[in-house]
Amino acid sequence: MNSPLSSSRSRKFFLLMGILIIGAALFFYFESRSTYPPTPQSLDAIDKDGNGVWDDMDEYIRSKDVNDREKKAIIFYVQSFQKVLLNPEIGFDVRNETVRADVFDQGFECYYRVFGHENSKIKDHEIKDELLKSSNRVKAWIRYNQNSSGAILHGWDDKIQGNPCPF
Amino acid sequence: MTSILSIAFLLALEQFSEVNLHSAVECPGGEVNSALIFANGIFNDKGDAKNARDELQLKTKNRFALYDIAYNFNETPLLQILQVFDQKRRSNERFRWSYFSQMDGPPEVKASIQEKVKEMTKEFYVRDADLRNHVALYKKYLNAKKSIVIVAHSQGNFYANGALEYLQEEQNENTPDNELLNARDLKLKIVGVASPDSYVAGNGSYRTLMSDGVVSKIANALPPNISNQKSGHFDHLFIEHYLNGDKSSPEILKLIFEASERVSSGAGFFRIGYLQKSLIPMNEWVGEWIQGDVENQKRTSLTRSQCLSIQLFFYLGDWFGLKCEERSLATLRRESMKCFEKEWSDPKQDLFNCNLVGLDGLIVGMNSPTEALKYLDDNPECQWNSKSLHRELTRDVLEQALSFIENPIGRSVSP
Numbered sequence: 001m002n003s004p005l006s007s008s009r010s011r012k013f014f015l016l017m018g019i020l021i022i023g024a025a026l027f028f029y030f031e032s033r034s035t036y037p038p039t040p041q042s043l044d045a046i047d048k049d050g051n052g053v054w055d056d057m058d059e060y061i062r063s064k065d066v067n068d069r070e071k072k073a074i075i076f077y078v079q080s081f082q083k084v085l086l087n088p089e090i091g092f093d094v095r096n097e098t099v100r101a102d103v104f105d106q107g108f109e110c111y112y113r114v115f116g117h118e119n120s121k122i123k124d125h126e127i128k129d130e131l132l133k134s135s136n137r138v139k140a141w142i143r144y145n146q147n148s149s150g151a152i153l154h155g156w157d158d159k160i161q162g163n164p165c166p167f
Numbered sequence: 168m169t170s171i172l173s174i175a176f177l178l179a180l181e182q183f184s185e186v187n188l189h190s191a192v193e194c195p196g197g198e199v200n201s202a203l204i205f206a207n208g209i210f211n212d213k214g215d216a217k218n219a220r221d222e223l224q225l226k227t228k229n230r231f232a233l234y235d236i237a238y239n240f241n242e243t244p245l246l247q248i249l250q251v252f253d254q255k256r257r258s259n260e261r262f263r264w265s266y267f268s269q270m271d272g273p274p275e276v277k278a279s280i281q282e283k284v285k286e287m288t289k290e291f292y293v294r295d296a297d298l299r300n301h302v303a304l305y306k307k308y309l310n311a312k313k314s315i316v317i318v319a320h321s322q323g324n325f326y327a328n329g330a331l332e333y334l335q336e337e338q339n340e341n342t343p344d345n346e347l348l349n350a351r352d353l354k355l356k357i358v359g360v361a362s363p364d365s366y367v368a369g370n371g372s373y374r375t376l377m378s379d380g381v382v383s384k385i386a387n388a389l390p391p392n393i394s395n396q397k398s399g400h401f402d403h404l405f406i407e408h409y410l411n412g413d414k415s416s417p418e419i420l421k422l423i424f425e426a427s428e429r430v431s432s433g434a435g436f437f438r439i440g441y442l443q444k445s446l447i448p449m450n451e452w453v454g455e456w457i458q459g460d461v462e463n464q465k466r467t468s469l470t471r472s473q474c475l476s477i478q479l480f481f482y483l484g485d486w487f488g489l490k491c492e493e494r495s496l497a498t499l500r501r502e503s504m505k506c507f508e509k510e511w512s513d514p515k516q517d518l519f520n521c522n523l524v525g526l527d528g529l530i531v532g533m534n535s536p537t538e539a540l541k542y543l544d545d546n547p548e549c550q551w552n553s554k555s556l557h558r559e560l561t562r563d564v565l566e567q568a569l570s571f572i573e574n575p576i577g578r579s580v581s582p
Binding site for chain 2: 095104105108112117118124125128141144145146148149150151152153154155
C-alpha cells in the first residue's frame with residue numbers, strides 16, 4: 001500500500017515533469033519564431049563570387065568527384081534549397097495548390113533524375129546536412145516544412161511540368 | 168470422346184488457374200487505376216517524404232497510376248511529439264466509443280453512442296487543417312473513379328485513419344454531391360506501417376517490427392507482428408528498417424497489392440491484373456456488354472467485326488504462360504494477322520490451328536472457358552464455319568475488329 005508520502009512525491013514528480021515539458025515546448029515554440037523571417041545575414045548566405053551558390057557550399061561541391069552533368073544537378077539542387085531557406089513562405093504555394101510543385105520540388109526531382117535513386121553517388125540528405133549546419137538555417141528549413149504541411153505532394157509529371165532540369 | 172474432351176477441359180482449367188496464380192505475382196492488379204499515397208511519419212521533412220514515396224514507386228515497379236504524398240509536418244520537434252500524444256489520446260477515445268457502438272444494447276443508447284463517434288470523427292476533421300486537405304485530395308480521386316491505397320508510416324496512421332473515418336461518416340450521411348462516396352464500398356484502403364494507433368481504419372492491415380523501439384513504447388499501439396533478421400537502431404525508419412527489411416519489405420508490398428486488389432473496381436470481363444494496360448478499355452467494354460445483356464435478359468446483336476473483336480479478345484485467355492505485359496493489343500494484332508495470312512485467307516484451308524474465332528469449339532475464356540463460350544453461343548452472328556470464315560473474314564474486317572479493340576469506348580453496340 002502506498003504511503004501518503006510517496007503519493008505526494010509522485011504527484012510532485014508529475015507536476016514537475018508537466019511544467020518541464022510545457023516549458024520546453026513553449027521555449028521551442030517561441031525560439032522557432034524568434035528569428036523569423038530569415039535574412040541573408042542570419043543564414044550566413046554569403047555568395048562572394050556571385051555564382052548563386054553560398055560560399056560554404058561552393059567548397060563542398062568542389063570536393064565532390066562528379067561529372068559535369070552531376071555537378072550541375074548538385075548546384076541546381078543547392079540553389080533551390082537556398083531559395084526556400086531564404087523564403088520559407090514558398091511552402092504555402094504547394095499547400096494552397098497555387099502551384100503543382102515549388103522550387104525545392106524541382107531541384108529535388110532534377111537531382112534524382114541525374115543521380116538516380118538506386119546506388120546514387122551522393123544522397124540528397126548528405127547535401128542537406130551540409131547546408132543545414134547552422135541553427136538559423138535549420139529553423140528556416142523547419143519553417144518551410146511547416147508551411148508545406150497539409151500539402152499534397154504530387155509526383156513530377158513531365159507532360160505537365162516539362163523537364164525538371166533546366167540544363 | 169467425351170472423356171477425352173473432359174480431360175482436355177480439365178487440363179485447360181488447370182492451366183488457367185496457373186495463369187491466374189502467375190498473374191497475381193507478375194501482373195498489375197487494381198493499381199493500374201489506383202493512387203498510392205504515402206502518409207509520412209513524425210520528423211519527416213519534404214525530402215524524407217519524397218524519398219519514401221520514390222522508394223515505394225521503385226518497389227511497386229511503378230504500377231500505380233499515381234504516387235502522391237499526403238504531407239504533414241507540424242510545429243517544432245517537441246510540439247510534434249505532444250501532437251502525437253494528443254492524436255493518440257483522441258484516437259483511443261474514439262476507438263473505445265466506436266467499439267461500444269458495435270455492442271448490443273437499447274437502441275437509444277446505441278444511437279447516442281454512434282452520435283458521439285460521429286462527433287469525434289468530425290472534431291478531428293475540423294481541428295486539423297492538414298487532415299482537411301488530405302480528405303479533399305482523397306475525395307477528388309474517389310470522385311474521379313480512382314481507388315486509393317494509403318501507406319501510412321508512424322504518425323501518418325493517425326491522419327490516414329482520421330481521413331478514412333471521416334469519409335465513411337460522409338458516406339453514411341449519403342451526401343448527394345459525392346457520387347462515389349455514396350458507393351457501397353469506399354475504394355480506399357490503408358496499409359499501416361509502424362502504427363502507433365490501436366487500429367487500422369476500414370479493416371486495413373499493418374506491419375510493425377518486433378524490434379521497433381518507438382512503437383513498443385506507446386501504450387495500446389497495435390502489437391508488433393513481424394521481425395527482420397537484422398535489426399537496426401530503433402528499427403522505426405520507413406525506408407531503412409521497413410522497406411529494406413528482409414522480411415518486412417515483401418510483407419508490406421504484399422499488403423499493398425492485396426489492398427489494391429480489394430479496392431479495385433473489378434469492372435471488365437477479365438480480372439484487371441490479367442491484361443496489359445492497352446486492353447483495359449476493351450475489357451471494360453466487354454464487361455459492360457455482358458452486364459447489359461444480363462440486365463436486358465436478351466442478347467444485343469453485334470456486327471461481324473464487333474463479334475470478331477470480342478472473340479479475339481477472349482482469345483487472350485488462351486495465352487498460357489505469357490506475362491501480362493505481353494497480353495497486349497500488339498501481340499493480339501501480331502497473332503491474329505499471322506492466323507489471317509497463314510490460314511483464314513487461304514480458301515483451300517479447311518483445318519484451322521488458329522482457334523481465335525472458336526472454330527474448334529473451345530474458346531478458352533478467362534473467367535472460365537464455359538463462361539466465354541456461353542456469351543458467344545447466344546449470338547448467332549458470332550458463329551463461324553470454314554466457308555463463312557473465308558468469305559467474310561477479310562483483312563478489312565480484321566482491321567476493324569482490331570481498331571475496335573484499341574478504342575471501344577464511346578462506340579455503341581449496333582442493333
